[in-house]
């Protein structure tokens with residue numbers, strides 16, 4: 129699975145119950161739900177094993193850990209892992225992000241105030257400005273930066289020694305990082321979407337921390353609708369908890385979880401209203417495609433970008449929709465998911481106009 133093509137865009141994810149980007153409520157409660165050490169961190173076995181070796185070896189040498197690059201979709205635990213790295217190294221952590229560092233001076237200010245061994249977590253590292261990025265190369269390699277004082281021909285570079293530190297960079301798209309930056313990380317970990325069984329464990333753990341009673345079937349129901357993402361699992365758990373409190377006695381069973389998530393229009397596979405509207409239009413109006421993106425967007429009354437960036441990534445990842453040079457095409461799984469019969473070889477079934485993009489997309 130190529131996650132580069134399948135991540136929700138940050139702007140789009142924020143307002144959906146199944147969006148993978150943190151909303152305000154997530155930010156408020158996530159701190160309480162974060163695993164504190166590698167042992168508590170669920171799933172991502174390979175990453176955990178490799179990181180454990182890197183950190184143990186550094187500790188045994190009494191050295192600062194190598195720089196770490198974490199790549200993967202939002203909500204898979206990159207921030208959590210960076211905090212775990214700091215905790216395992218017994219080091220403080222400073223958290224910032226690429227978009228917050230627009231000038232090299234912003235980065236110089238942060239770097240020059242780091243303590244020895246400190247972990248600097250740089251989220252969305254691919255969105256840093258170019259001059260800051262170049263300053264980071266030298267800081268990562270030689271623990272030194274050149275601070276430029278003055279402007280024009282009179283400008284001078286004053287070298288500044290930095291204490292050894294560990295940079296933990298996070299990105300949703302490792303492919304967007306320039307190779308000189310990527311090469312300066314001693315350890316790169318790619319985080320995959322979680323398996324349903326792993327998400328069940330996440331739900332059980334969070335339920336315990338939130339003091340919510342949940343049956344195994346209830347946790348499985350929530351996990352199956354969480355799109356492989358712990359952040360979404362935790363968010364759905366909170367909505368199901370509300371429902372269980374108001375409509376029942378607080379205990380989350382499979383039926384309660386299913387009924388609660390039906391209210392929020394999250395279906396058993398994790399598709400929401402928009403995802404289903406796109407699939408339904410593709411199947412019912414266009415016979416499963418191929419149809420151009422613009423036509424599909426008009427048919428569901430959404431912007432082209434919304435369909436492309438919000439709905440499609442998950443549909444593609446789930447194998448329900450394919451992007452082909454001739455347009456969007458539904459897979460047999462899409463017909464099955466919506467309980468519809470695909471048209472026969474001579475254009476029977478629900479039919480469709482079989483046209484490409486009327487709007488020239």
Ligand SMILES: Nc1ncnc2c1ncn2[C@@H]1O[C@H](COP(=O)(O)OP(=O)(O)OP(=O)(O)O)[C@@H](O)[C@H]1O
Nearest residue numbers: 158161162169170202203204205206207208358359
């Ligand atoms: N492996 C895990 N085990 C248990 N909980 C997890 C795990 N990974 C993530 N979580 C939970 O999911 C939530 C989101 O995780 P986190 O903020 O680390 O994601 P992220 O990848 O940094 O997201 P973003 O890219 O948006 O910053 C946290 O509250 C955390 O508790």
